Amino acid sequence: MKRLISAVAILLGCAAVVWAATPAPLTTLHEIRQLSNAQADHLLPVAFEATVTYFREYENTLFVQDGGDAIYVSAPRGLKLVPGDRVLVRGKTKGSFKPYIADASITLLSHQDLPQPRLAGFDEMMHADTDCMLVSVHGTVRTADITTSLMAPVRSINLQINIGNGFADANVDNDSPEALNDLLDAEVELVGVAAEKFDPKMQQTGVLLHIQSLKDIKVLHRSAVSPWSAPVTPMNRVLDKYSVQELSPRARVHGTITYYEPGYAVVLQNGDKSIWISTNTRIPLQLGDSADAIGFPAVHDGFISLAHAEIQDEMKQAPIQPITSTWKSLTPVGQSAPGHHYDLVSIEGRVVTEVRVESQDEYILAADGKQFSAVFRHLDFRPVAKQVPIGSKLRVTGICILEDSNPFIAEVPFRIMMRSYDDIEVIERPSLVNIRNLMILIGVLLVLVALAVARGWMLDRRVRQQTVATAIREQQRSRILEDINAALPLTEIIQHICEMISFKLKGEYCWCEIADGARLGSMPFEGHGLRVVRKGIPGRGGSLLGVLFVAADPRKKAPIDEQDALAVGARLAALAIETRRLYSDLHHRSEFDLLTDIHNRFSLHSHLESLIEEAHMNAALIGLIYIDLDKFKQINDRYGHHIGDLFLQESARRMKRQLRGQDILARLGGDEFAALVSVVRSRSEVEEIAQRLERCFDAPFVAEGYLLRGGASVGIALYPEDATTKDNLLNAADAAMYDAKNRKRKLEKGAAEAMQGETLVENASIIEAE
Secondary structure, eight states: OHHHHHHHHHHHHHHHHHHHHSOOOBOOHHHHHTOOHHHHTTOOEEEEEEEEEEEEGGGTEEEEEETTEEEEEEOOTTOOOOTTEEEEEEEEEEOSSSOEEEEEEEEEEEEOOOOOOEEOOHHHHHTTTTTTOEEEEEEEEEEEEEEEETTEEEEEEEEEEEETTEEEEEEESOOOGGGGTTOTTOEEEEEEEEEEEEOTTOOEEEEEEEEOSGGGEEEEEOOSSOGGGSOOOOGGGGGGGOOOOOOOOOEEEEEEEEEEETTTEEEEEETTEEEEEEEOOOSOOOTTEEEEEEEEEEEETTEEEEEEEEEEEEEEEOOOOOEEEOTTTTSOOSTTOOOOTTOEEEEEEEEEEEEEOSSEEEEEEEETTEEEEEEEEOTTOOOOOOOOOTTOEEEEEEEEEESOOOTTSSSOOEEEEESSGGGEEEEEOOOSSSHHHHHHHHHHHHHHHHHHHHHHHHHHTTOGGGHHHHHHHHHHHHHHHHHHHTTOOHHHHHHHHHHHHHHHTTSOEEEEEETTSOEEEEOOOTTSOOEEEEEEEEOTTSOEEEEEEEEEOTTSOOOTTHHHHHHHHHHHHHHHHHHHHHHHHHHHHHHBOTTTOSEEHHHHHHHHHHHHHHHHHHTOEEEEEEEEEETHHHHHHHHOHHHHHHHHHHHHHHHHHTSOTTOEEEEEETTEEEEEEEEESOHHHHHHHHHHHHHTTSSOEEETTEEEOOEEEEEEEEETTTOSSHHHHHHHHHHHHHHHHHHHHHHHHHHHHHHHHHHHHHHHHHHHHO
C-alpha cells in the first residue's frame, strides 16, 4: 500500500512539473508586440483575437490588427479571408525582423469594420514605427507598372510613391492595365498595410505597402500635363534634365576591415553585421584592422551599403574569424534564414574549372552538388601566381556576395571574393583517374607528334633555300595541333592537313577519305592520268581510320619528302579522328544509358529544364510520362539478371517505337523509365501516348528461348497544369504512376478473389451432386 501511495505521488509530481513547464498562451496582441526577438524565439504559444487587415491567399500572407497593435501571421493553406474578418489566431511566436506568428491556425469569428487607418509618413515607415499596421499614405506616383514575381502565380500592380523624404513601393492585387491610366505624377491617397523590404539578413532596405484592391487607391489630383506629352529629348542630352537634392546626412559605422579593393570598395564587419562601402580611397588599409567609415546611406541591388565613403584605419588589429560554411548555409531561404552576404566566410569545394584573365582569377567549385565561384582580383594586374589542379578540393576564404537580395527565393547564387592567394588552401589533390589526366595523356600524344614534326623541321632546316616555306609549314602544323586541342570540327582539321601536305609538295592535289565518312580536300578531275600515292591512316587499335591521297604529274620525279609529308599528315589525321571519337564517346556515355542506349536520368533532367524554360516563354504545354515495369523483379529472380537485361533492352525498344520523333525516352534507373513529350496540345494527347506505351507490353517477350510476359504502370503530368518546376513535375508524374499501379494491384487482387470464389462454388456444386 505504501508503494502504491509513493508511485501515485511521484506521478502527480511529474505531472505538476510538466504542467508548470508549459507556459500559458499569450492572449492579447499587445503583450505579443512587447516581446523581443530573443523572447519570441522561445516559440511561446499564443491565442488572441484580431481583425484581418490584409490577406493574400496564394502566398498565405496575413496581417491582423487589434487596436493600436498589428502583426504578421504565417497562415495555413486553404483559408478564405477578407479584410474586416474577426479571427482567433493560435500559434507560436518566432523572431525575425520583428516577432511574428508561425505554425498558425485561424478560426473565423465574425465580420466587422476595419480599424481606422493611421496617417503615416516616410520617416515613420522607414523606422518601422507602423510595422504591420493599416495606414493611410499621401504621395505622388513616380512609377506604375504591371509586374510578375517568381513567388506569385498572378500579375499585380506595382507603384512607386514619392512620400516627402523618400520613396515607397506599393503592391496592389490587380493586373488590369486600365487601372494605370493617368496615374503617373498623380497625387494619391493609399490605404494599406505598412511593411518593409529586406535583404537576406532581414535588414530593412525600404518601405513596402500591401494594398488589397484598387478601391484602396484614391486619386486626389491627376497631373495637369500628361508625362507622355513631354518633348523628345536626344539620348545624349538626357542628363540635361538631371537634378538631385541630397538630404541624407552622413552615417558612421565601425568594424573590422575584411575586404579592401583600392579605389572601389571596403567591407567592414562587426559581429554578425557587415556592410559594403563604396569608396574612391586608395590609401593603404590593413585587413584585420578596426576602422571607421563615414558615407551616405544607400541601397545597392537590394543590399544596404554606404556610398561616397571615407575610411579611417585605427591601426589596431581586431581580426574576424571566418564563418565555416556550407553551400546550403550561404543560400538563405525565408525570413528566419541567417544570411551571410558581405560576411567573411570559409567554404570547401572541388575545383570544376578555372578562368584566368589579366584582371582576375576565377575558380568554379562544386559543393553539395551545387556550384559557386571564388574570385581573386589582381589589383596590380600581375600574372597568375597560384596554380590549382582541376579536381582539387579547396578551402577558400573571403567575402560572400549574394546575386539576389530577396530572402524568399530558393537557392540564391553566391560568389566568394578572396583577398589574396593565401585565401586558397588545397586540402586534397585530385584523383589520378579523371578527365584532366585523360587530357594530359592526349597532351602527351600531342607532344609526341610535335616532337616528330620538330624532327622533320630540323631536317628541313638543312635546306637554306626553304627557310620561308619551313616557317609557313610550322605555322600550319601548329594551327592543326591547336585546332585539335580546341575541339575544332573534324572536317576543318582534315581540310587543313590536306592543305599542309599540298603546300609541302608544291601544290600537288591532296585529299582524304575517312573510313565510312566524307571525302575532303582538293581532288583532280577523273581521266587526267595522274600518279596517285596512297597512305593509310592507322588507329591505335590497328583499324584503318581512312586514307590520304596525293596526285601528281607522272612525268615529274617524286619528291624526296613525299612519303614523309604523307606520314606526318597521317599521324595528325589519326590523332584528330581518334580525339574526336574519344570526345564523342565521353559525351555519349554522359547522356545515354549504357544498357538500353536511351537517354539517362541526367540527360532527361537537362532536357526537361530547357523545355520548361522554353514553354514558360512561349506559354506552351509539356507532357511527362512516368513508367514503371510491372513484376520485373520476378523476371530477374526467376530467369537471372542476363534475361532481365534483355527484357529491359526490348522494353526500351518497344516504348521508343510508340513515341514521336521529337519525344525523348529515358531510363531513370532499375525498371523505371520516363517519356518527355515536348510538343503537346492537350492532356488527351499525352494520355493517348501513355496508353500506347502501356499496350506495347501486351505481346509476350522472347529472350533466349524463354517466353516472358510483362506489363507497365504509367502516370502522366502536364506543365504547367500539374507543376511548374522540374522536380515537382517529376514528383507529380511519379505519384500518378503509383496511383495507377495501386489501382492495377486492386483489380488483380479482385480478379483473383473472384476466381477463388468461382472455384469454391464449383467445389460446392460437386459435393452437392455427390
